[in-house]
Amino acid sequence: MSNIKKADLIQLFDFPRTRILKSMEVTHCPHAVFFNSSDEQCVTCHQGEECVWINHNDEMVAMEEKSIEDLKQQILVAVDFVDSSLSPHHLSRRNCQCENCVWLRKVQLTLKGE
Ligand SMILES: [Zn+2]
Secondary structure (H helix, E strand, O other), rough: OOOOOOOHHHHOHHHHHHHHHHHHHHHHOOOOOOOOOHHHHHOOOOHHHHHHHHHHHOOOHHHHHHHHHHHHHHHHHHHHHHHHHHHHHHOOOOOOOEEEEEEEHHHOEEEEOO
């Protein structure tokens, strides 16, 4: 059994949610970031992946009803987004205190169940 608490996982979503939304060019989106899988514009949009994530993990979505496995998977996707947006400078600094690195470390600890 793992010690991961759902509430802890859900808390981790706050940071990437705001961050991904900020990094997206919302002004260019004709749908105000409401992903529509039947809209060709959405499917071919270069922000598609981020957009799908946001729509899956919106505050309006009942996060409590998702399984731990589900939440873990979504967090890992968010880790990829944050990770890939960081310069190598962050990754080489073990104790970088920027909000991105602090969050990434928090995710690691939470996923370990510590
Ligand atoms: Zn950093």
